[in-house]
Amino acid sequence: MELSRRRLLLGAASSLALLAAGCGSSDDSGGDTKAASTTVSDAGVEAALQAGGTITVWAWEPTLTKVVADFQTKYPKVKVNLIKNGSGNDQYTALQNAIKAGTGVPDLAQIEYFALPQFALGKAVTDLNTFGAKSLDGTFTPGPWSSVHSGEKIYGLPMDSGPMALFYNKEVFDKYGIAVPTTWEEYAAAAEKLHTANPKSWITSDSGDAGFTTSMIWQAGGRPYKVDGTSVSVNFDDAGTKKWTGLWQGLIDKKLLAPVPGWSDAWYKGLGDGTIASLVIGAWMPPNLESGVKAASGKWRVAPMPQWASGEKVTSENGGSSLAVTEASQNKTIAYGFMKYATVGDGAQSRTDQGAFPATTAQLNADAFKNKEFPYLGGQKANEVLAEAAGQVATGWNYLPFQVYANNVYNDSVGKAYTGGSNLQDGLKAWGDASTKYGQEQGFTVK
Amino acid sequence: MVSAPTIRPQARRRAQPVAAPRKRTRSWSLTAVTTVMLIYTLLPLAWLFISATKTQDNLLGSFGLWFHGEFALFDNIGKTFTYQNGIYLRWLGNTVFYVVIGAGGATLLSTLAGYGLAKFAFPGRKAVFAVILGAVAVPPTALAVPTFLLFAKAGITDTVWAVIIPSLMVPFSLYLMWTFSRDAVPDEILESARVDGAGEFRIFFKLAVPLLSPGLVTALLFNVVVTWNNLFLPLIMLRDRNLYPITLGIYSWNQQAQTVGGDVVFNLVITGSLLAIVPLIAAFLLLQRYWQSGLAVGSVKQ
Numbered sequence: 205m206e207l208s209r210r211r212l213l214l215g216a217a218s219s220l221a222l223l224a225a226g227c228g229s230s231d232d233s234g235g236d237t238k239a240a241s242t243t244v245s246d247a248g249v250e251a252a253l254q255a256g257g258t259i260t261v262w263a264w265e266p267t268l269t270k271v272v273a274d275f276q277t278k279y280p281k282v283k284v285n286l287i288k289n290g291s292g293n294d295q296y297t298a299l300q301n302a303i304k305a306g307t308g309v310p311d312l313a314q315i316e317y318f319a320l321p322q323f324a325l326g327k328a329v330t331d332l333n334t335f336g337a338k339s340l341d342g343t344f345t346p347g348p349w350s351s352v353h354s355g356e357k358i359y360g361l362p363m364d365s366g367p368m369a370l371f372y373n374k375e376v377f378d379k380y381g382i383a384v385p386t387t388w389e390e391y392a393a394a395a396e397k398l399h400t401a402n403p404k405s406w407i408t409s410d411s412g413d414a415g416f417t418t419s420m421i422w423q424a425g426g427r428p429y430k431v432d433g434t435s436v437s438v439n440f441d442d443a444g445t446k447k448w449t450g451l452w453q454g455l456i457d458k459k460l461l462a463p464v465p466g467w468s469d470a471w472y473k474g475l476g477d478g479t480i481a482s483l484v485i486g487a488w489m490p491p492n493l494e495s496g497v498k499a500a501s502g503k504w505r506v507a508p509m510p511q512w513a514s515g516e517k518v519t520s521e522n523g524g525s526s527l528a529v530t531e532a533s534q535n536k537t538i539a540y541g542f543m544k545y546a547t548v549g550d551g552a553q554s555r556t557d558q559g560a561f562p563a564t565t566a567q568l569n570a571d572a573f574k575n576k577e578f579p580y581l582g583g584q585k586a587n588e589v590l591a592e593a594a595g596q597v598a599t600g601w602n603y604l605p606f607q608v609y610a611n612n613v614y615n616d617s618v619g620k621a622y623t624g625g626s627n628l629q630d631g632l633k634a635w636g637d638a639s640t641k642y643g644q645e646q647g648f649t650v651k
Numbered sequence: 652m653v654s655a656p657t658i659r660p661q662a663r664r665r666a667q668p669v670a671a672p673r674k675r676t677r678s679w680s681l682t683a684v685t686t687v688m689l690i691y692t693l694l695p696l697a698w699l700f701i702s703a704t705k706t707q708d709n710l711l712g713s714f715g716l717w718f719h720g721e722f723a724l725f726d727n728i729g730k731t732f733t734y735q736n737g738i739y740l741r742w743l744g745n746t747v748f749y750v751v752i753g754a755g756g757a758t759l760l761s762t763l764a765g766y767g768l769a770k771f772a773f774p775g776r777k778a779v780f781a782v783i784l785g786a787v788a789v790p791p792t793a794l795a796v797p798t799f800l801l802f803a804k805a806g807i808t809d810t811v812w813a814v815i816i817p818s819l820m821v822p823f824s825l826y827l828m829w830t831f832s833r834d835a836v837p838d839e840i841l842e843s844a845r846v847d848g849a850g851e852f853r854i855f856f857k858l859a860v861p862l863l864s865p866g867l868v869t870a871l872l873f874n875v876v877v878t879w880n881n882l883f884l885p886l887i888m889l890r891d892r893n894l895y896p897i898t899l900g901i902y903s904w905n906q907q908a909q910t911v912g913g914d915v916v917f918n919l920v921i922t923g924s925l926l927a928i929v930p931l932i933a934a935f936l937l938l939q940r941y942w943q944s945g946l947a948v949g950s951v952k953q
Contacts, residue, residue, distance in 0.1 A: 305803030467909040473711035496915035
């Protein structure tokens, strides 16, 4: 009941926002991606911070609390109201409602990479070229940096990054004599071996997760979404997508995936007691293991993401978020100043020290970062593996400019494949059709 | 959580004299059905209580319906009240505030309106009634976003009014009080009071309210439960964590488990939920004698 209510609201809210998006973008003749020229220099930003003011930030990222405190010490005249609005969809709904209402819009908002295009096209967030954000080229790793771009326009600054890696329970792997898989073929074999040896143990859990699905297709080389301004196409029939569905359908058919939804209490339980033996997930995972799966301390390790062909080195991004300045903000310059502090300046180091996985190359390549030993991971220098993964993210991936909606209806179509009512490829086709239909209703040109 | 009682006044009026002589006729099938219902109702509560006695690790690593490891109930309660600078207590206070003003106000308004609709004939009464019946059929969820936009125009989103004002409008409660007033307050009493020279307000408070008290308590309990459990409206309206009711607060703790780098506190979510239903259970136990007390108090013999 709770779910369906939320779904209803999300649908209503996102359609409102997209209505605005459709109207807003019709007048710039589809795909105006030319950047605005710089109007506020770095010195101008610094002057605004010294002059002071108040900004409101909506973000759920826990490491920002300390960053805000440090920032206010450095710039005593700036007051930053950090509001934790609930994560992900709850915040997007709130943000879309506020934008629609025209009041109560924050100056800065945390927006995940998959959701940023929706807010960008709806003109909810500002193009940061005004502040010369282009000069930050090379500051961030390519994956997240391209995720905040739409053509030449830059709609946010990357806060963290989630290059995928294989987290596995070494104790379970050792017990059943399973070598760490380096290819997906080996992974499938390991899944079968483990589950045969112990029918209560699974290689991983998956009950259908849109973010995971798109990240896996991304790594396999599939590019189902093509976006050019307001012209969009959806096609899950490409070779890359089929590579992934072929593998995953096999695991589903043989019942080799634990039918446990991610992030639920059952999921945390499985990660703790060894019944879920590995995770292919973003590099931001270690703090969540440390906090939520204390029981398995010392048992987990990190390895590179399995590959489609032996010897390849390709990864994709999973999750991760940016900070974006809203178009409605009355204090854009101060907002940009704080955002730069939090993502590039001292804040980036502070957040990395607190356990966030950085999107900045300086933090990522620092020796202190790479040599950090994780007691939870048995003393492994996990960042060596994860930083390498960050440099191997495949390029050319796009999310839909209505991905928030699409992800919300994922379970209606693809979800059925996990319960035996359909198969992945058909499910993806139905998902694509539902997304296409919605896009057309919102005024996008969908091919 | 606990569901609202839906007792129809007529049914209880008839049931009351029959129950009085206490002629017991045992029905095994009825006993069986009631037992099943009892287990069905109590099992989640038992789970909640047992789970609240476990630490975060034991919570995930043990069978849900029996105790395991150290008895951490008091430790959990302590942590619940101190976590994040003791914000739980603040949320609890907020919920009590929303319930007293929102549910109390809703009960008062629906009693006044229900009585007025039942006992006074005026042009447009049927239209008003049709609107109310229609309003019962509209789920509050469907009105949430329009209400938000309306309140944003008025500049009262993210204030206590954004939660209280919609809570004051409960068409179902009004409908309940309307049917109840129609049957429980005999026109003869009103007429004789008027003949004796009592004013309309005096009649309402001195005569009607005592007669309506069982219905009033039912409506009050219903409104209290709805307001106490209100999650959806505050979720949309409120941004400031200091204004959260207990439901939204616990929800936000639960959400932490789904956040990158978030603190996983399922044990506090569960203990917080257990503590949050204690006042509701207390309200039911305390108020039940009011809705059990007969309607005949102060009535005329018909």
